Amino acid sequence: MDIYNGNILRKLLKDADQGGYAVPMFNYTDLWDQMAVIEAAMELHAPIMFASIPKTVNAISPEVLGAVGTVQMKKAASPIIHHLDHAKSVELCIAAIDNGYPSVMIDASDKNLETNIAMIKNVVEYAHTRGVFVEGEIGRIKGRDYEATYDGDDFLARVDDALRLVQETGVDSLAIGIGTAHGFYDGKPEINFKRLKEMKEAITVPLVLHGGTGIPEEDVKKAIRLGINKVNIGTQIRYTYMQSACRLIQEKGPVTHTIDIMTEAKEEIKKVAKAWIRICMADGKAEADLKGQEIQYAES
Ligand SMILES: [Zn+2]
Structure with a gap:
């Protein structure tokens, strides 16, 4: 399989769209959480994305x-x-592409639409x-890491803007601001499902x-039922990692080998x-589709 080509991802997301499921994307920070999400995917025979943020x-x-990502893709069974x-920069995308990443996100959503379009076009x-x-x-x-301040519905992506962006840039997929936030939520997140539905009707590329x-x-x-094809999970991976490591160090003491x-x-x-996968x-139609591709769940 040509794992270096973005076409594999195009097909995965198209299959997800037709099958009514989403491909989960997990952020990793180092080898341990990277191995964790990949092993979870292998044990469930599920396609996933594993991603690094600029900080990493x-x-x-x-x-x-x-280099490590390429080896992981190469040795993976699914x-x-x-x-x-x-x-946040075209340069970082180019650096990633030059080093074998088959997929990159350019996030210029904090810029005006023209600049956003221009930067995506460059990438x-x-x-x-x-x-x-x-x-x-x-x-x-939303969220403190990226964009912090809003007035009213400012965060909401406009359908006509999104349509123009997709048509002018030829971008492969689009993350849309519909009320979700990075990090933990203070209250219950208010997702604007109406806007998501409108987006799905207007936009042909996979939505994230x-x-x-x-x-x-x-x-x-x-x-996902309304048309999301990729779901990003970052904070919960990092939080679980730190929580577990802290607890284990307290239990075992600092003399233990790191690997233990x-x-x-x-x-x-x-x-x-695995819970996120x-x-x-594993919802309705998706299950049937996954079976068709001989992707099965090892555990219930
Ligand atoms: Zn994000």
Whole structure:
């Protein structure tokens, strides 16, 4: 299988759209949580994406992450896609593409529409000649890490803007601000399902839901039924990782070998990843489709 080509991801997301499920994308920070989400996918025979945010790329380097990601994709038994999440610059996207990422996200959603379109276009031009998949974003995903302040419905992506962006850029998928946030929610997240429905009717490329952590399972499933094809999960992976590691260090003491702590923490992260894979994929029609592709669930 040509795992380096964004076409694999295009097909995965198209299958998801037709099958009524979503491909989960997990953020990793290092090898341990990366292995956790990949092992979860292998044990459930499910396609996933594993992604690094700029903070991770800057701390480790696109060269090392690209090389490791490529090896992981190569040795995986079912399709997994390495992805750059939330790049704020065209340069970082290019660095990732040059180092073997088959998929990148350029997030210029905090800029005006013209600038957003121009930046996506730049990335698409470079990416598509190399077979790489590009995700863009429109509207705002709430949360303290990226965009912090809003007035009223400011965060909501407008359908006509989204349509124009997709048509002018040739972007492969689109993250849409419909009320979800990065990080944990203070109250219950208010997803604008009406806007999602309108988007799905107007936009032909796969739609992406960011800020999966903390959205009630029923709301995630409803969003998928209404046409979300990819769901991003970051905070819950990092939180589980730190919680488990802290608890295990307290239990075992600092003299323990790192591996004894981390292999156990990895199992905790795996449980979270598996739960998300099931939320995203094991719903009604999706199950039938997955069976057709000989993708089965090892556990119930
Ligand atoms: Zn995000």
